[in-house]
Amino acid sequence: MNKVYGSAAEALDGLLRDDMLIAAGGFGLCGIPELLIDAIVESGVKDLTIASNNCGVDGFGLGKLLDTKQIKKMMSSYVGENAEFMRQYLSGELELEFNPQGTLAERMRAGGCGIPGFYTKTGVGTQIAEGKEVKQFGGEDYILEEGIFADVSIVKAWKADTTGNCVFRKTARNFNPPAAMCGKVCVMEVEEIVEPGELDPDHIHLPGIFVHRIVKGEHEKRIEKVTTRSREDA
Amino acid sequence: MPWDRNQMAARAAEELEDGMYVNLGIGIPTLVANYVGDKDITLQSENGMLGMGPFPYEGEEDPDLINAGKQTITELPKTAYFDSAMSFGMIRGGKIAAAILGAMEVAENGDLANWMIPGKLVKGMGGAMDLVAGVGRVIVVMDHTNKHGDSKVLKECTLPLTGTGVVDRIITNFGVLDVVEGGLKIVELADGVTEDELRAATEATIVN
Numbered sequence: 001m002n003k004v005y006g007s008a009a010e011a012l013d014g015l016l017r018d019d020m021l022i023a024a025g026g027f028g029l030c031g032i033p034e035l036l037i038d039a040i041v042e043s044g045v046k047d048l049t050i051a052s053n054n055c056g057v058d059g060f061g062l063g064k065l066l067d068t069k070q071i072k073k074m075m076s077s078y079v080g081e082n083a084e085f086m087r088q089y090l091s092g093e094l095e096l097e098f099n100p101q102g103t104l105a106e107r108m109r110a111g112g113c114g115i116p117g118f119y120t121k122t123g124v125g126t127q128i129a130e131g132k133e134v135k136q137f138g139g140e141d142y143i144l145e146e147g148i149f150a151d152v153s154i155v156k157a158w159k160a161d162t163t164g165n166c167v168f169r170k171t172a173r174n175f176n177p178p179a180a181m182c183g184k185v186c187v188m189e190v191e192e193i194v195e196p197g198e199l200d201p202d203h204i205h206l207p208g209i210f211v212h213r214i215v216k217g218e219h220e221k222r223i224e225k226v227t228t229r230s231r232e233d234a
Numbered sequence: 235m236p237w238d239r240n241q242m243a244a245r246a247a248e249e250l251e252d253g254m255y256v257n258l259g260i261g262i263p264t265l266v267a268n269y270v271g272d273k274d275i276t277l278q279s280e281n282g283m284l285g286m287g288p289f290p291y292e293g294e295e296d297p298d299l300i301n302a303g304k305q306t307i308t309e310l311p312k313t314a315y316f317d318s319a320m321s322f323g324m325i326r327g328g329k330i331a332a333a334i335l336g337a338m339e340v341a342e343n344g345d346l347a348n349w350m351i352p353g354k355l356v357k358g359m360g361g362a363m364d365l366v367a368g369v370g371r372v373i374v375v376m377d378h379t380n381k382h383g384d385s386k387v388l389k390e391c392t393l394p395l396t397g398t399g400v401v402d403r404i405i406t407n408f409g410v411l412d413v414v415e416g417g418l419k420i421v422e423l424a425d426g427v428t429e430d431e432l433r434a435a436t437e438a439t440i441v442n
Contacts, residue, residue, distance in 0.1 A: 027281040027318065028304040030297065053318070078358035081304075086356050101280065102322025102364030109319040121367040122326065125398035128363065158298075170315055172298040174281045177317040205317075221297035227305035228292040 003164050003214045004193060008039035011187050011215040015152050016045040019072070023108055023148060024052035024062060025155035025179040029224045031172030032061045035189045035217045036154040041068055051075040051108065051148050051182075053101060053175055055085045060222055066094070075148070077101040081224070100128060103145050105178050111147035112181020112210070120145055153183025156219075157206070159192045161199050164208025166190065177206045187213045236378070236407035237424040244269040245422075246334050246375045246405050255284065257325070257365055259335035260303040262375045266334055276312065278330055280361040282321045285313035302361065322361065326368040333365040337374045337401075339391045342438035344401040344413040346374065347393035359396055366397035378406035378435045385437040387411070387418065408432045417441040 005011035022040075026032030037056075040048075041064050048071050055074055056063035065071050066084050073095035079085050088094035099107065100122045110118055119142035123129050133144040155176040160166035166188065168176055180186045193216045237245065239262050247269035250256055257278045258266050267277060267288075277286040279301040286301060287308035295306040324330060339347040346366060349359040366372050379385055387404065403421070404411045409432050410422040417439030423432060433440055 028300065030281070030300045030304070076358065078360045080357040080360075089356060090353065098358060100359050100363035101318065101361040102326055102368075105318040105322050106326075120326065122364045124367065126363065126395045128359075168315075168317075170296065170298040170309070171279065171281050171283050171300055173315055173317050175318045178319040223295060223297045223306060224300070224304040225306070226295050227289045227307075228295065229289045231291055 001163070003208075003212060004162055005213055005215045008035040008189060008215050008217065009042065011213045012036060012039050012043065015185055015187070016040065016043050018045055019047040020045070020151040021049045021051065023150035023153045023179040023182050024050055025153070025174065025176030026061065027053050027171070027174035029057060029061055029222050031156050031168065031174050031176055032056065033154040033156040033189050034061065034219055035215065036187055037062055037064060040154075041065060041070070044070075046070045047072040049073040049075065051104065051150060051179070053104060054078050055082055057082050057224060058084050069093075073097065075099055075104065077104055098128065105175060107145055107148045108175070108178035108182040111149045112178060115147050117144050117146045119143065148182045150183040151185070153180050153186040155180045155186065155188050157188055157190045159194055159199065160188060160190045160211065160214050161194050161196045161208070162214070163196055164188065164211030164214060165196070165199055165204045166208070166211065167199060167203060167205050173205065180206055180210050185212045186210055187215070189215050189217055191219060192216065235426045238407070240265060241424070242375050242405055242407060245410065246373060247271070249332065249334070249373055249403070250275050254331040255329060257330050257333040257369065259333065259362070261336040263334040263336055264303060266375070278321070278324070279307070280318070280321050280325060280365070282316050282318050283313065285310045287313070322364050325361070325364050328368055328370065330365075330369040332371040332373060333369040334373045334375055335362060335365065337376045337386065339386050339388055339393050340374050340376070340401050340404050341388050341391045342413070342417045344399040345391045346372070346396045346401050347391040348396050350394055352394065362396050366400035371402050372400050373403045373405060374401050375405045378408040378432075385435055387436045387438045389438055408435055414441060
């Protein structure tokens with residue numbers, strides 16, 4: 001069982017096709033699979049549906065796939081701070097299925113756990129509920145949301161062992177575990193690959209059973225909003 | 235003089251009590267953290283963190299450590315990290331005592347609109363729909379009127395909703411209002427704002 005690949009392109013080899021559903025980890029630009037996104041841009045595959053909380057920013061992360069018009073539809077909770085995303089959506093070039101952030105995360109987790117649907121109070125009485133089954137539990141309305149079963153997941157972790165057991169770092173974990181779980185095939189990029197036994201088994205965030213292919217690389221890790229305090233305030 | 239952003243944030247901080255787990259939205263709500271004083275408040279960031287610390291010193295930013303507004307932040311000794319599914323599990327599951335959020339419009343029945351202006355501005359709801367559906371208490375902090383001087387405190391929201399009947403309390407530059415049976419009740423006036431001024435800036439029904 002060799003899960004380690006030499007490059008992002010090799011790790012995606014044979015997995016990409018037009019009109020497929022990809023689940024991507026990351027929140028904003030934090031914990032995004034930069035290298036795999038670049039490889040998808042290079043592949044030229046098109047008409048993609050991508051489930052991801054955001055769509056990168058203009059010109060970086062998933063924003064690159066907007067620039068090349070490779071995305072047909074986004075399943076996201078947030079468009080703000082991405083002018084091209086808003087432009088393509090408002091002009092009708094891009095389909096956008098708005099998902100409340102927690103609903104999107106749970107839809108991925110559910111899909112990864114073999115749960116095709118669940119009821120949630122989130123979005124009841126709003127546009128999000130339109131066309132969805134409403135069911136009462138304990139006298140309150142809940143709407144039916146469906147699990148996401150992606151063709152491929154692209155995610156980023158901090159360290160993985162060669163079997164795919166992995167750990168994330170700080171808030172770069174975000175959508176990566178649920179996105180990883182919901183793909184038929186999960187491709188993970190990491191900053192460091194270690195031998196089995198080097199990660200404490202009690203500290204694994206995502207077991208390797210969810211991870212099929214691993215690639216190591218250098219990450220730019222761009223910061224969207226550098227916000228600091230001055231030392232004088234201390 | 236109505237309250238400024240910092241005074242609104244300071245007033246909102248008075249809503250928080252020792253031991254609370256709290257989620258602060260983007261904008262003025264973020265400033266609330268500056269006014270919690272000695273109270274033992276744990277801030278949740280819905281991307282996947284409990285125990286949010288202050289902004290880092292210059293040069294100490296960590297790209298792997300951001301808040302829900304994508305700003306660089308720091309951790310505290312009590313910090314815990316988790317994935318977004320668990321994060322919204324605690325939100326949806328009612329573990330978060332209160333959320334303090336911004337708004338485009340609030341209606342007298344507690345309806346909230348804060349995620350899009352059709353055809354013009356698409357922000358997205360982010361975690362706001364989950365928060366208002368799940369947390370114990372929803373407090374809105376916003377300007378009482380928009381830049382054209384029109385009331386944002388309405389009989390009915392005109393924009394797509396974030397949640398129906400979800401808002402408990404509204405803190406604006408004009409004062410504090412509670413959502414009660416039949417409309418809004420004035421709790422407090424901002425310094426230097428008269429009741430007549432607040433009523434004139436409010437489209438919603440005000441009840442006694």
